[in-house]
Structure formats: C-alpha cells, structure tokens
Amino acid sequence: MEHAILGLRTTIYQVADITLAKSWYAAAFGTQPYFDEPFYVGFNIGGYELGLQPERTAPENKAESGVAYWGVEDLRGAYLHFIKSGAVAFEEPTDVGGGIAVAKVKDPWDNIIGLIYNPHFVVGK
Known part of the structure; x- marks a missing residue:
C-alpha cells in the first residue's frame, strides 16, 4: 500500500x-x-x-474523546500506581473478553490515560 x-x-x-x-x-x-x-x-x-x-485556556470540563491506551503487563498494579501518583480513578480495571482488560485514570489536568493488558498484541506485528 x-x-x-x-x-x-x-x-x-x-x-x-x-x-x-x-x-x-x-x-x-x-x-x-x-x-x-x-x-x-x-x-x-x-x-x-x-x-x-x-x-x-483550561476548559471547565474536558470531554472524553479519543483515548490512548498504554500497554502494561500488570493492569491492576499499573492502575494502583497511577492512583498513588495522584491520578483519579475514571474506569476501574475491567475484563473486556479474550483475556484483554482495560482501565482509565485522569491525570491532575483532567486528561484520560488508558491502560490496557492485551496478551495478543505484539508490537510491530
């Protein structure tokens, strides 16, 4: 292509x-x-x-639009690490099927950070 x-x-x-x-x-x-x-x-x-x-200019409320999900090996551990770092829980770790699980947190500026555990995804393939 x-x-x-x-x-x-x-x-x-x-x-x-x-x-x-x-x-x-x-x-x-x-x-x-x-x-x-x-x-x-x-x-x-x-x-x-x-x-x-x-x-x-900071908006009153940031709208959720596209969310980037950062790959992790331990979803619950990464999620708790971000919470301890000062992020706010937005979506708790959830199994979405096929062995894949996702979670979302908000940074102190209201940006959504997605976290994903996906055993099927191989970088570059």
Whole structure:
C-alpha cells in the first residue's frame, strides 16, 4: 500500500502547568523527558511518544474523546500506581473478553490515560 498507516506514534496531553505536569508524568511513567522546552515536553514510553503541551485556556470540563491506551503487563498494579501518583480513578480495571482488560485514570489536568493488558498484541506485528 503506497500510503500505509504505520501505527500510533504520538499521544499529546494538554496541561495547564507544563512544569508541574512534566514532574508528575516523569514520576507516573518512571522516566525523564528526552525533549524539554516551554512549548513541548516529550517522553519516550516504550518506543512511543507521550507529549505535553501547555493549554491556552483550561476548559471547565474536558470531554472524553479519543483515548490512548498504554500497554502494561500488570493492569491492576499499573492502575494502583497511577492512583498513588495522584491520578483519579475514571474506569476501574475491567475484563473486556479474550483475556484483554482495560482501565482509565485522569491525570491532575483532567486528561484520560488508558491502560490496557492485551496478551495478543505484539508490537510491530
């Protein structure tokens, strides 16, 4: 296919305080940013880009739209780690069939972070 889609590369979260968010995401994801500027902070999470951008104006309530799900080996453990890091429970770990389970949390800026355990998914295939 001439214009093949290669897969997810970047997920960007809008945050009101990029300095505070940088510290929070570094602790929650267990890694430091590889790119750090006032207009964008980028993290490499398992070969995928997690980006933070400053919000121009913070909305009263962020609407749920597309949700990026970050793969984990231990869904319950990852979910509890994010809660202990200051995230708020949004959807508790749920078995969705076929051995796949998902959960969602909200970061301190009301962004939804999806977590997924999927034993059938192999990166790059």
